[in-house]
Amino acid sequence: MPLASLSRRGAPAAALVALSIGLAACSSSGSTSANSNSSTSTSSAPFVIANTSSVQKLDPQIATNFLDLQALGLVYQPLVTLNSSLQVVPDLASSWTFSSDSKSVTFTLRSGVKFDDGSTLTSADVKASLERVLNPKTGAASASNIATVASISTPTPQTVVLQLTHPDFSILYGLTTTNLAILPAKAIAAGTIATQPDGTGPFKFVSWSPGTSLTLAKNPSYWGGAPSINQIVFRTIPDEQSIASALQAGTVQMGLLTEPQVVETLSSTSLQVHKELDLNYRALMLQDRTGPLANVNARLAVQCALNRTDILANAALGQGEVVGPVPLGPYAPSATAGTCGTQNLAQATHYLAAAGMSKGFSFTAITSDALDATSEAQAVTAQSDLAKVGIHMTIDNLGENDYIQRWLKGQFEAAFAENGANPDPYIMYGRYFGPGANLAVPSGYSSPALASLLTNADENPSASTRASLYAQINAYLVNNAVWIWLFDSYDYTVLASNVHGYTPLPNEQLSALATTTVSG
Amino acid sequence: MTVEDAGARPPAGRLGVGAGPGRGRAIALRIAARLAKAVITLVGVAVVVFIVLRLLPGNQITSSLGVNAGLLTKAQYADLEHYYGIGKPIPQQFGQWAGDLLHGNLGVSEQSGRSVTSLIGAALPVTLELAIAAMLIGLVIGVGAGAVAAAAPGRLADRGARLVALAGLGVPSFVIGSGLVALLASVFHYFPSSEGFASLGSDPWLNIQQIFWPALTLGLGIGAAILRTTRGAMLDVARRDYVRAARGRGLAPRLVIIKHVLRNALIPILTMSGIQFGYLLGGTVVVEEIFVLPGLGRLLLMSVTESDYAVAEGVTLVFALGFIVVNLLTDLLYAVVDPRLRS
Numbered sequence: 036m037p038l039a040s041l042s043r044r045g046a047p048a049a050a051l052v053a054l055s056i057g058l059a060a061c062s063s064s065g066s067t068s069a070n071s072n073s074s075t076s077t078s079s080a081p082f083v084i085a086n087t088s089s090v091q092k093l094d095p096q097i098a099t100n101f102l103d104l105q106a107l108g109l110v111y112q113p114l115v116t117l118n119s120s121l122q123v124v125p126d127l128a129s130s131w132t133f134s135s136d137s138k139s140v141t142f143t144l145r146s147g148v149k150f151d152d153g154s155t156l157t158s159a160d161v162k163a164s165l166e167r168v169l170n171p172k173t174g175a176a177s178a179s180n181i182a183t184v185a186s187i188s189t190p191t192p193q194t195v196v197l198q199l200t201h202p203d204f205s206i207l208y209g210l211t212t213t214n215l216a217i218l219p220a221k222a223i224a225a226g227t228i229a230t231q232p233d234g235t236g237p238f239k240f241v242s243w244s245p246g247t248s249l250t251l252a253k254n255p256s257y258w259g260g261a262p263s264i265n266q267i268v269f270r271t272i273p274d275e276q277s278i279a280s281a282l283q284a285g286t287v288q289m290g291l292l293t294e295p296q297v298v299e300t301l302s303s304t305s306l307q308v309h310k311e312l313d314l315n316y317r318a319l320m321l322q323d324r325t326g327p328l329a330n331v332n333a334r335l336a337v338q339c340a341l342n343r344t345d346i347l348a349n350a351a352l353g354q355g356e357v358v359g360p361v362p363l364g365p366y367a368p369s370a371t372a373g374t375c376g377t378q379n380l381a382q383a384t385h386y387l388a389a390a391g392m393s394k395g396f397s398f399t400a401i402t403s404d405a406l407d408a409t410s411e412a413q414a415v416t417a418q419s420d421l422a423k424v425g426i427h428m429t430i431d432n433l434g435e436n437d438y439i440q441r442w443l444k445g446q447f448e449a450a451f452a453e454n455g456a457n458p459d460p461y462i463m464y465g466r467y468f469g470p471g472a473n474l475a476v477p478s479g480y481s482s483p484a485l486a487s488l489l490t491n492a493d494e495n496p497s498a499s500t501r502a503s504l505y506a507q508i509n510a511y512l513v514n515n516a517v518w519i520w521l522f523d524s525y526d527y528t529v530l531a532s533n534v535h536g537y538t539p540l541p542n543e544q545l546s547a548l549a550t551t552t553v554s555g
Numbered sequence: 556m557t558v559e560d561a562g563a564r565p566p567a568g569r570l571g572v573g574a575g576p577g578r579g580r581a582i583a584l585r586i587a588a589r590l591a592k593a594v595i596t597l598v599g600v601a602v603v604v605f606i607v608l609r610l611l612p613g614n615q616i617t618s619s620l621g622v623n624a625g626l627l628t629k630a631q632y633a634d635l636e637h638y639y640g641i642g643k644p645i646p647q648q649f650g651q652w653a654g655d656l657l658h659g660n661l662g663v664s665e666q667s668g669r670s671v672t673s674l675i676g677a678a679l680p681v682t683l684e685l686a687i688a689a690m691l692i693g694l695v696i697g698v699g700a701g702a703v704a705a706a707a708p709g710r711l712a713d714r715g716a717r718l719v720a721l722a723g724l725g726v727p728s729f730v731i732g733s734g735l736v737a738l739l740a741s742v743f744h745y746f747p748s749s750e751g752f753a754s755l756g757s758d759p760w761l762n763i764q765q766i767f768w769p770a771l772t773l774g775l776g777i778g779a780a781i782l783r784t785t786r787g788a789m790l791d792v793a794r795r796d797y798v799r800a801a802r803g804r805g806l807a808p809r810l811v812i813i814k815h816v817l818r819n820a821l822i823p824i825l826t827m828s829g830i831q832f833g834y835l836l837g838g839t840v841v842v843e844e845i846f847v848l849p850g851l852g853r854l855l856l857m858s859v860t861e862s863d864y865a866v867a868e869g870v871t872l873v874f875a876l877g878f879i880v881v882n883l884l885t886d887l888l889y890a891v892v893d894p895r896l897r898s
Contacts, residue, residue, distance in 0.1 A: 171630040176623040229668040280740035281749035436613035
C-alpha cells in the first residue's frame with residue numbers, strides 16, 4: 036500500500052531537525068562571540084585556562100598529573116622555586132644557609148605570609164608539611180627528593196633546620212617542586228588537604244568539579260601583592276582543536292597545547308603563541324644487564340646509527356630540540372657532545388665489529404602511544420635507522436598500564452620513554468643510577484663509577500666543582516650509551532591578545548599569572 | 556476485522572496476561588518476578604565488574620602515580636597497598652564492598668576523596684538529560700524518516716532514508732562525535748562546552764546547546780535503528796486485511812495511517828526504542844568524553860582509567876539499574892499501547 040500521504044508529515048520532522056541544527060549553530064556561534072566580548076571586557080569575568088587534561092587531585096603532595104601541579108602551584112608554594120634561568124631562588128623561604136659540615140640546612144621563612152584561612156605561616160607548618168611527605172602512609176613519590184632529611188627542627192617560628200644524613204646540595208632543587216609545597220599544620224592534622232586546599236599562593240581554591248573544571252579566586256592578602264586577575268577557571272576540553280577554537284571565539288584566555296599542527300592554525304590570528312621546551316625528555320632506555328645491549332659497543336652502535344634529528348622531525352614534526360642527558364638549565368650539556376652526537380653509520384659498523392656482532396643483532400623496544408603520542412613514531416624512525424647497519428629492532432606498542440608494569444619491573448630490552456627532567460643532574464639521575472636508587476630496576480644499568488660521580492657531585496659544597504662533576508656525569512652517560520637521549524619537544528602557551536605581562540617559565544609553572552593583567 | 560486482529564504481538568516473555576479476576580494478581584506476580592530477576596542481574600553485574608576491574612593490568616598505585624610509583628620506598632608501597640586493600644583475597648574485598656553496598660554506602664573515591672554517592676548524584680542528571688534528549692532526537696528521526704520511507708517504498712525518499720539508516724548504524728558514535736566537534740570547532744569556532752557545563756536551571760540556552768550536539772550524535776545511531784524498525788513494521792501492517800478494509804470503508808488515507816498502520820506498528824518500535832535506550836546509557840561513555848559533559852559516562856571512564864574501583868563499580872551498577880528499569884518500563888508500556896493487554 037502506498038503511504039504517500041505520510042511523506043508530507045515526515046518532511047516537517049526532518050526539516051525540524053535540520054532547522055534546529057542550523058539554529059543552534061548560528062545562534063550559538065553568535066552567543067559565543069558575545070560571551071567572548073563580555074568575558075574579556077570586564078575584570079570580573081573568569082580567566083579560563085583550557086587543557087585536554089583535567090585536575091585529578093587536590094593534594095599537592097601526592098599529585099603527579101602535570102596539570103594538577105600547575106593548578107595547585109597557584110595555591111601552594113614550596114620553600115624555594117626556580118627562576119626563568121632554572122636557578123633556585125627564594126619562595127616561602129627568604130634565605131638559607133648550609134652548615135659548615137654541610138649536614139644541615141637552615142631556612143629563614145618570609146615574614147607576613149598567611150594561609151587562605153588567615154593563619155600565619157610558621158616553621159611548624161614547614162615541619163608538619165615535610166614530615167607528612169616523609170611519612171610512608173602519605174605515599175608521596177617526591178619523598179625521594181628529601182630522602183636525606185633525618186630530622187626537622189624549628190628553633191624559632193621563622194626558622195627551620197633540616198638535618199641531613201649526609202651532605203646533599205641537590206636538596207635545594209628537590210625542594211622546588213609543588214609536591215613539596217608547604218601546607219598548614221592545622222589542615223594536615225584535620226585531614227582536609229585532599230578536599231579543602233588552603234595555601235599561601237596568589238590564588239585560593241573556590242570549587243572543583245572532577246573531570247571538568249577547577250575554579251580559583253585571587254588571594255587579596257597574597258604576600259607578593261594581590262593579583263589583577265579575579266578568578267581563574269581550569270577547564271577541560273579534550274581536543275586541542277576545540278581549545279584553539281575556544282581561544283579564537285574568546286571563551287578561553289589561555290590554552291596549554293602540545294600539538295604543533297593545532298598551534299600552526301593559530302599563527303595568522305591575533306592570539307599570542309609562546310613555545311618553550313618543557314622539562315621532559317624522550318630517551319631510548321636500554322636494559323644493559325643482559326642480552327646484546329649488555330655490550331657497551333653494541334649500545335654505542337645503536338647510538339651512532341640513530342639520526343635523532345630525523346626522529347624529532349618524524350615523531351614531533353621537528354617541534355623541539357635534540358638534547359643530551361640534561362635538557363635544560365645550568366648543567367645542560369651540548370646536545371651533540373660525546374660519542375656520535377650526530378648519526379655516523381660508519382662508526383656504528385665499527386662498534387658492531389668491536390662488539391663481535393658484525394652481522395648486527397636483534398632486540399625489542401617497547402613503546403606506548405597511550406602515554407606518549409610520539410612514542411611509536413620515534414620507534415619506527417629508529418627502526419629504519421638501525422636496519423641500515425643490520426640491527427633489527429622489533430616494536431612492541433603497549434597500552435598504558437602494560438607499559439607501566441613492564442617499565443617498573445624492567446621487563447624490556449629497550450623502552451622509548453618520556454621522562455621528567457630537572458635542572459639538577461643528581462635529582463634526575465640519582466634515582467636511576469645513584470647508590471640505593473629507587474628506579475635502579477627500570478634504569479637497566481648500574482656502575483660504581485657513575486654512582487660515585489653522582490654522590491660526589493651531590494655532596495660537594497663548591498658550585499664550580501659540582502658543575503665539573505656534572506659535566507663528567509653527562510659525558511659518562513653519553514660515551515657509555517647508558518641510554519640514548521633523543522629530544523625535548525615544545526609545549527605551547529597560547530594567550531588571548533588582551534592578556535599582558537605573562538611570560539611562560541621553563542618549569543611550566545603558571546606563577547606569572549600573579550602579575551598578569553587582562554585589558555578590556 | 557478489528558485492530559485486535561493485528562499481527563503485531565507482544566514479544567515472548569513480556570508482561571502480557573489474559574483477562575479475568577486474577578489479572579491484577581498475575582500482573583503483580585509478573586512484576587515481582589521481573590524485579591527478582593533484576594536483583595539477580597544486578598548481583599551478577601556487580602560480581603563481574605568487581606572481578607574484571609581487578610584483572611586489569613596495574614593497580615590503584617600505578618594508576619595514580621604512573622612510572623613514579625617506582626620512586627616509592629618499600630615502606631611507602633606497603634602502606635599504600637594496605638590503604639587500597641591491595642593483596643587482600645578478592646572474595647574478602649568483595650564481601651566488604653557488598654556489605655557496605657547493602658547499607659547504602661557505595662564507598663569513597665580514592666582519587667578525589669569524595670563519596671561515590673555524591674559523585675553519582677552530581678553526574679546522573681547530566682546523563683539522564685542527555686539520554687532523554689538523544690532518545691527524542693532518535694524518535695523524531697527514526698519514526699519520521701521511517702514513516703516517510705514506508706510511504707514510498709523503493710522511491711528516492713525510501714532509498715535515501717535506508718542509506719541514512721545504514722550510515723547511522725555503521726558509523727560509530729565516537730566517529731560522528733569527533734567529526735562534529737572537529738567541524739564545529741574548526742569551521743565555526745563553536746564549541747559550547749568550552750564555557751563550562753551549565754545546568755538547565757542555571758543557563759537553559761547554554762545547556763541546550765551543550766546537550767544538543769552530543770544528543771544528536773547518539774540520536775543518529777538510535778534513529779537509524781528505529782527508522783529501520785518503523786519502516787519494516789509499517790510496511791508489514793500496511794499489507795494487513797484490516798488496513799485494506801479501513802481504506803475500503805472510505806477512511807481518509809491519513810487517518811488510515813495514523814489510526815491503523817502506525818498504531819499497530821508501535822509495538823516493535825517501542826521494543827526497539829527500549830533496547831536502544833538501554834544501549835544509549837553505554838553510548839554516553841564515549842560521547843560525554845568527546846563533548847566534555849560531566850555525566851556518568853565520563854565519570855566511569857575516568858574511574859576506570861584511574862583504577863578508582865569504588866566509583867567504577869558504583870557507576871556500573873547505576874548503568875545496569877538504568878538498563879533494567881528501562882526494560883521494565885518498556886514492558887509496562889505495552890499495556891498502554893496494546894489494547895489486548897488492557898482488556
